[in-house]
Amino acid sequence: MSGQLWRKLTRFITLTLSLAALVGCAAAEQTAGVTMTLDEPFRPQYHVSVPQKWANDPNGLVFYDGEYHLFYQHNPDDIVWGPMHWAHAVSADLVNWTHLPIALYPDEVGTIFSGSAVIDHNNTAGFGAEAMVAVFTHNDDGRQMQSVAYSTDRGRTWTKYAGNPVLEPPKNIRNFRDPKVFWYETESGAGHWVMAVSGGNIILFFTSSDLLHWETSGGFGLTFGATCGVWETPDLFPLPVDGGPETRWVLAVAIGGCAPAGGSGVQYFVGSFDGRTFTSDNDKDTILWADFGADFYAPQSWSEEPDGRRLWLAWMNNWTYAQDIPTATWRGTFTVPRELSLITTAEGVRLVQQPIADLEQLRGERWQWRDEVIGPDSNLLAEVGGETLEIAAEFAIDNLGDSDRFGFRVRRGDGEYTTIGYATKARTLYVDRAQSGNVAFNNAFGAVHTAQMSPIDGLIRLHILIDRSSVEVFGNDGRIVFSEQLFPAGDSLGLELFIDGQSVKLNALDIWQLEPATFQIENPL
Numbered sequence: 001m002s003g004q005l006w007r008k009l010t011r012f013i014t015l016t017l018s019l020a021a022l023v024g025c026a027a028a029e030q031t032a033g034v035t036m037t038l039d040e041p042f043r044p045q046y047h048v049s050v051p052q053k054w055a056n057d058p059n060g061l062v063f064y065d066g067e068y069h070l071f072y073q074h075n076p077d078d079i080v081w082g083p084m085h086w087a088h089a090v091s092a093d094l095v096n097w098t099h100l101p102i103a104l105y106p107d108e109v110g111t112i113f114s115g116s117a118v119i120d121h122n123n124t125a126g127f128g129a130e131a132m133v134a135v136f137t138h139n140d141d142g143r144q145m146q147s148v149a150y151s152t153d154r155g156r157t158w159t160k161y162a163g164n165p166v167l168e169p170p171k172n173i174r175n176f177r178d179p180k181v182f183w184y185e186t187e188s189g190a191g192h193w194v195m196a197v198s199g200g201n202i203i204l205f206f207t208s209s210d211l212l213h214w215e216t217s218g219g220f221g222l223t224f225g226a227t228c229g230v231w232e233t234p235d236l237f238p239l240p241v242d243g244g245p246e247t248r249w250v251l252a253v254a255i256g257g258c259a260p261a262g263g264s265g266v267q268y269f270v271g272s273f274d275g276r277t278f279t280s281d282n283d284k285d286t287i288l289w290a291d292f293g294a295d296f297y298a299p300q301s302w303s304e305e306p307d308g309r310r311l312w313l314a315w316m317n318n319w320t321y322a323q324d325i326p327t328a329t330w331r332g333t334f335t336v337p338r339e340l341s342l343i344t345t346a347e348g349v350r351l352v353q354q355p356i357a358d359l360e361q362l363r364g365e366r367w368q369w370r371d372e373v374i375g376p377d378s379n380l381l382a383e384v385g386g387e388t389l390e391i392a393a394e395f396a397i398d399n400l401g402d403s404d405r406f407g408f409r410v411r412r413g414d415g416e417y418t419t420i421g422y423a424t425k426a427r428t429l430y431v432d433r434a435q436s437g438n439v440a441f442n443n444a445f446g447a448v449h450t451a452q453m454s455p456i457d458g459l460i461r462l463h464i465l466i467d468r469s470s471v472e473v474f475g476n477d478g479r480i481v482f483s484e485q486l487f488p489a490g491d492s493l494g495l496e497l498f499i500d501g502q503s504v505k506l507n508a509l510d511i512w513q514l515e516p517a518t519f520q521i522e523n524p525l
Helices: 003-029 357-362
Strands: 053-064 067-075 085-091 097-104 111-120 131-140 143-151 177-185 191-198 203-208 215-220 231-240 247-255 265-273 278-280 297-301 311-315 338-345 348-355 363-374 389-396 403-413 416-423 428-432 448-452 459-467 470-475 480-485 494-501 504-514 519-521
Touching: 053 085, 053 131, 053 297, 053 311, 067 097, 067 111, 085 111, 097 131, 111 143, 131 177, 177 231, 191 231, 215 278, 231 297, 231 338, 247 278, 247 297, 247 338, 265 297, 265 348, 348 459, 348 470, 357 363, 389 403, 403 459, 416 459, 416 470, 416 494, 428 470, 428 480, 448 480, 459 504, 494 504
Parallel strands: 053 111, 097 519, 111 177
Antiparallel strands: 053 067, 067 085, 085 097, 111 131, 131 143, 177 191, 191 203, 203 215, 231 247, 247 265, 265 278, 297 311, 311 338, 338 348, 363 504, 389 459, 389 504, 403 416, 403 494, 416 428, 428 448, 459 470, 470 480
């Protein structure tokens, strides 16, 4: 049997098994419009998670006709990485979600790796007015090429372009994947499509008038930033600086190693884009990290966002241990959506992330304190706890000698807790999950993660989101961010405000109990 025939047979078997697994799952656990139960161990209560089996990178984030679309990498057959499909979920408010049937299946060209989606308002590709077009990587036994599929019914059904692939890999580049596509409009009112594709440790750019025929237009990245792992899942978008008229472009790339917390992570570059290629404002040695926690990878931002916001989310995991985390029937969670902005700092223009205000609809019971002096024997939060909390705190530390460390211990139970603290002498924000619960599944998991963060006008602000199996920490209004998975016991619900030293001034503290979001599963049959 020839190699080509064998690959086709293998893919046919894979597709058959995928369909069988999907039908079996539907028959056993799903009916039309079923609400997901969120009572299994570690199942997030307000973060999007895959209903069953495996998920990783978010793909194809686009808004259309009242819906935010989230596609993502999915193996419907197992709780580890395998033959990749595009799963699909939609939301009207970015908080409550409906999981739809799988959008894209492997085919005779290959499995379906990451990519993006756009609305072709001008019908440049000829698929129909306002067709939703997915541009993704086909992977054929390691040979990676870019392909197209389209939908004319709001993403419910998909047709793959008969001429796939539309972009073959350049010579001598093995890793050629994860196309990010967007429409670039010139000052004259003309425009063209742009594709940014990962090419090892560089990002390659291509342009097109119709999404089907592409020409090379430039590249960025050779020896820039961190190059200790393969670059993946690029995203490229403009943002105003300090909310004013000046605009800079942000190029974000996931990287397979050497992130601040170890393993995989995300770096970004700030610069300019002329419609053909990207130029960094910083020198080659400048490394900017989007997140200092261990669990933030492959972020993508929504195109067509109706309010003009730039929003993204990421896979909340790390390739060091992603396939070992102690969940039973599923593996795959995403961060909350975050709103992005650029601010001017003493070091230059930097990215800021804040959880979207839309999440405030989940707020329930509230606890509030003002103008408290916290000492080592304080027991301010003795009556507060839970597995889904939002914390907003402001500390005044004009006299850094009064305390060595302060912060919160969350998900506290019998011998376990996660510490979110600020070290005043080192001026670092940190998350310590060494005693956070189940850490034995991987030697790298139970560690302390740190980032430099100086006070602003003598203040330290912390905004913390706690879910059943994660914490997300936004320091000083989102200048420093940590995304971290946790696997504590179900009854580890305590919350503590701690201080090592004499005292710290607590200007304000607000804590909310967060109610579960609603997650529906639409019957795929």
